[in-house]
Amino acid sequence: MSIEELCKAVERGDQEESKQIARQLIDGGVNPLNIISSLTEVMESIGDKFSRLEIFLPEMMMSGDAMAGVVQMMAPQIKAGEAGSTKGKVILGTVKGDLHEIGKNIVKLLLESNFFEVKDIGVDSDPVKFVKEAEAMGADIIGASSLMTTTMPHQKEIIDILKDQGLRDKYKVVIGGAPTSQEWADEIGADLYCPDAGSAPKLMAELLKIKVR
Ligand code: B12
Known part of the structure; x- marks a missing residue:
């Protein structure tokens, strides 16, 4: 096979x-x-x-x-990996209006296997929910997945809400999903764009300046 x-x-x-x-x-x-x-x-x-x-x-x-x-x-x-202490706390979800979850679920798996603590807030998640959940968790990172050009603007909304609430410096915002890009991340002021789940643990750890095994 x-x-x-x-x-x-x-x-x-x-x-x-x-x-x-x-x-x-x-x-x-x-x-x-x-x-x-x-x-x-x-x-x-x-x-x-x-x-x-x-x-x-x-x-x-x-x-x-x-x-x-x-x-x-x-x-x-x-x-399968040895237990380790948490390298960082992540709120992860797919943005409002978007039901695609396969990529998000892979990101969750890989982050967890690299000692990140992840709270998955699911699909079709309102931008306000990302922020509320991050506050409740005491998260380091907000990760937002979007698979459609029509839902990408909701990634920007998360950043706008953080700015409005004076919380922008409290969280790193990481975006991903097939139609997103470094260019889009720059345009909306996200802290990181990950092209695939494989690179996510390393890039996110670098963002938090933590070494990943
Ligand atoms: C499977 C699929 C579906 C499934 C989803 C099943 C599920 N449970 O998730 C179903 C059939 C339900 C579906 C529905 C629809 N879909 Co669809 N779907 C796809 C398809 C073929 C694959 C998506 C996928 O799972 N890829 C595999 C994963 C592993 O890749 P990924 O998501 O990109 O994730 C990787 C990276 O991007 C990254 N990543 C992703 N997110 C994040 C987040 C962070 C924080 C990080 C760090 C990294 C990261 O890591 C992942 C692993 O490496 C895509 C085509 C495509 N090019 O993507 C169309 C596609 C996304 N769908 C599309 C459309 C149009 C729809 C529908 C509107 C169709 C309809 N007429 O109803 C609905 C929309 C429903 C909704 N409201 O969301 C369009 C979107 C076009 C656009 N506007 O941009 C696409 C592009 C197809 C196309 N070419 O037309 N779809």
């Missing part, structure tokens, strides 16, 4: 087969992060096919579910 076969199974939206192949790959020593990165490419191509009307919502949904199933199956492998 190969990663290519896994990609095809996810593209077909075959949840059971996807999980089975992924299990075999993991047992054979393949790094879960390589699997995630290949499947992220598959999702990009699924999205492109969806925008060209070559596939429709049910197919995109099935592929999304297949990838989510694989990530869930691999979670214990990714999380």
Whole structure:
């Protein structure tokens, strides 16, 4: 079984087969992060096919579910690490109007496996909620995911609310999600843009000036 076969199974939206192949790959020593990165490419191509009307919502949904199933199956492998003290506290969510959660969930897994404490506030989260939850947690970082050009402005709203409430210097704001970019982060004044979940623990630790294993 190969990663290519896994990609095809996810593209077909075959949840059971996807999980089975992924299990075999993991047992054979393949790094879960390589699997995630290949499947992220598959999702990009699924999205492109969806925008060209070559596939429709049910197919995109099935592929999304297949990838989510694989990530869930691999979670214990990714999380396996010795216990350590918290490197930083993170409020993590997907912004208002946006229900995409696969990327956010991967970010959560990788942060937790690198000794960050994460409170996941879920999808469709109001900007005010990000700030309230950060205050309640005593968070160091607010992480906001957006997968749609139409919901990206809500990342900016979080920063605007922090400024309005005189809290901007209290938190580092980190953004991510396929349509976001360094340019967008600069434009809205975010502290960090992460292109993928793999880089997030290291970049976020650097942001807090903490060394990650
Ligand atoms: C799967 C999927 C769905 C699934 C979501 C399932 C789920 N439970 O999440 C379903 C079928 C439900 C769905 C619905 C819709 N979708 Co959709 N979807 C996708 C698809 C194909 C893949 C997204 C994904 O999971 N990728 C895999 C993950 C791993 O990648 P990622 O999210 O980018 O995350 C990585 C990094 O970006 C980063 N990251 C992400 N967030 C964060 C946050 C922080 C803090 C950090 C540090 C890092 C980080 O780390 C992750 C891992 O490396 C994308 C295509 C694409 N190019 O992304 C379209 C896409 C996002 N969807 C799109 C659309 C249009 C929709 C719908 C409006 C369709 C409809 N007509 O109903 C609805 C919207 C629903 C809503 N209100 O949100 C468009 C958005 C276009 C736009 N406006 O920008 C896209 C781009 C497809 C397209 N090309 O047309 N979708």
